[in-house]
Amino acid sequence: MAAREIKTGIYSVGAIDWDRRLFDELIPLPDGTSYNSYLIKGSEKTTLIDTVDPTKEYELISNLGKLGIKVIDYVIANHAEQDHSGSIPKILELYPDAKVVTNPKCKDFLKDLLLIPEDKFITINDRETVSLGNKTLEFISAPWVHWPETMFTFLKEDKILFTCDFLGSHLAASELFVSDEAKVYESAKRYYAEIMMPFRTSIKKHLEVIKGLEVEIIAPSHGLVYPRPEFILNAYKEWVSDEVKNEVIIPYISMHGSTKKMVDYLVDVLIERCINVKPFNLTKTDIGELAISLVDAATIIIASPTVLAGTHPYVAHATFLVNALRPKLRFASVIGSYGWGGRMLEQIKGMLTNLKIDVIEPVIIKGFPRGEALKALDELADNILKKHKEYNIT
Numbered sequence: 001m002a003a004r005e006i007k008t009g010i011y012s013v014g015a016i017d018w019d020r021r022l023f024d025e026l027i028p029l030p031d032g033t034s035y036n037s038y039l040i041k042g043s044e045k046t047t048l049i050d051t052v053d054p055t056k057e058y059e060l061i062s063n064l065g066k067l068g069i070k071v072i073d074y075v076i077a078n079h080a081e082q083d084h085s086g087s088i089p090k091i092l093e094l095y096p097d098a099k100v101v102t103n104p105k106c107k108d109f110l111k112d113l114l115l116i117p118e119d120k121f122i123t124i125n126d127r128e129t130v131s132l133g134n135k136t137l138e139f140i141s142a143p144w145v146h147w148p149e150t151m152f153t154f155l156k157e158d159k160i161l162f163t164c165d166f167l168g169s170h171l172a173a174s175e176l177f178v179s180d181e182a183k184v185y186e187s188a189k190r191y192y193a194e195i196m197m198p199f200r201t202s203i204k205k206h207l208e209v210i211k212g213l214e215v216e217i218i219a220p221s222h223g224l225v226y227p228r229p230e231f232i233l234n235a236y237k238e239w240v241s242d243e244v245k246n247e248v249i250i251p252y253i254s255m256h257g258s259t260k261k262m263v264d265y266l267v268d269v270l271i272e273r274c275i276n277v278k279p280f281n282l283t284k285t286d287i288g289e290l291a292i293s294l295v296d297a298a299t300i301i302i303a304s305p306t307v308l309a310g311t312h313p314y315v316a317h318a319t320f321l322v323n324a325l326r327p328k329l330r331f332a333s334v335i336g337s338y339g340w341g342g343r344m345l346e347q348i349k350g351m352l353t354n355l356k357i358d359v360i361e362p363v364i365i366k367g368f369p370r371g372e373a374l375k376a377l378d379e380l381a382d383n384i385l386k387k388h389k390e391y392n393i394t
């Protein structure tokens with residue numbers, strides 16, 4: 001990626017990763033990603049805001065070379081995760097006078113993760129500033145988006161907020177600024193669902209802090225730059241709100257068709273009751289799609305066969321993830337089939353301890369669903385409808 005000017009003296013100098021398809025060896029990246037790094041030339045000091053994943057450090061160095069950067073005074077570390085901090089050691093090697101400016105917690109991480117020596121740091125605290133001459137950087141503590149040390153950097157004169165992971169999107173694209181908001185909305189929602197959703201409460205507070213700043217541009221460290229900050233701020237406001245939608249999601253596995261028949265039947269009877277429903281066959285689905293659905297859904301029905309006396313391992317994986325992502329679900333239930341017994345239901349229920357949910361009567365049957373089993377699924381759909389109505393979920 002070439003170095004590109006955002007405003008006079010402010011450049012995007014990071015890298016696009018077109019090919020990356022998995023993050024943290026867990027999160028699917030259907031659209032790749034980028035590691036955005038920003039260079040600010042002040043009248044007296046030059047600073048770099050975050051770096052790039054070490055696999056892409058050559059691109060960062062090359063961009064700095066194209067801009068003729070001979071001296072970097074400060075490297076701001078908004079976040080210690082290696083996709084942003086991993087090239088700091090290389091920058092310190094090439095620009096030996098540079099100091100890493102960050103908060104005490106982030107400094108500790110960088111010392112542990114990247115072995116950066118103590119004398120390379122300048123430590124700052126919440127709302128402290130650093131002058132670049134004609135430009136001023138203000139540091140804003142924003143813990144838990146999504147690590148405990150995260151912060152934002154606000155370039156006051158240009159009204160640009162550098163948010164690192166927060167408000168970003170895993171999207172490889174040649175544009176610098178968002179122009180197609182609908183496309184970015186989808187990527188940003190996936191990013192929120194996979195990474196930020198467990199920190200909904202902290203995020204609400206950070207959105208209030210941002211409201212108090214005069215922000216004209218938001219420059220995250222993944223995806224595109226927002227020239228219209230209200231677009232992404234409004235989207236986040238909706239995602240972190242306590243509102244849920246009249247929607248049921250059904251992650252499922254079926255080995256010989258019994259559980260699948262139950263899922264198909266339940267999908268139909270929910271549709272008949274005007275409830276939106278999304279089944280996810282866990283052998284086929286991108287787990288990120290399931291995460292996106294968790295942002296808004298009121299209810300989850302986990303559907304599993306019984307394997308070796310317990311739940312199917314793929315269902316266990318999805319259930320573990322649902323619990324870890326802490327979505328704002330209100331209701332949950334379990335459906336499934338067994339041949340000769342087992343503890344599938346207890347296992348699944350025991351994996352949802354993070355969620356503040358009401359459990360609706362499960363439907364666990366022996367063999368292929370018929371008669372009474374189908375009637376129980378009708379009742380489950382009735383119960384879901386009743387609960388959604390009771391809580392005014394539309």
Ligand code: FEO
Pocket residue numbers: 079081082083084146165222
């Ligand atoms: Fe993009 Fe938390 O790293």
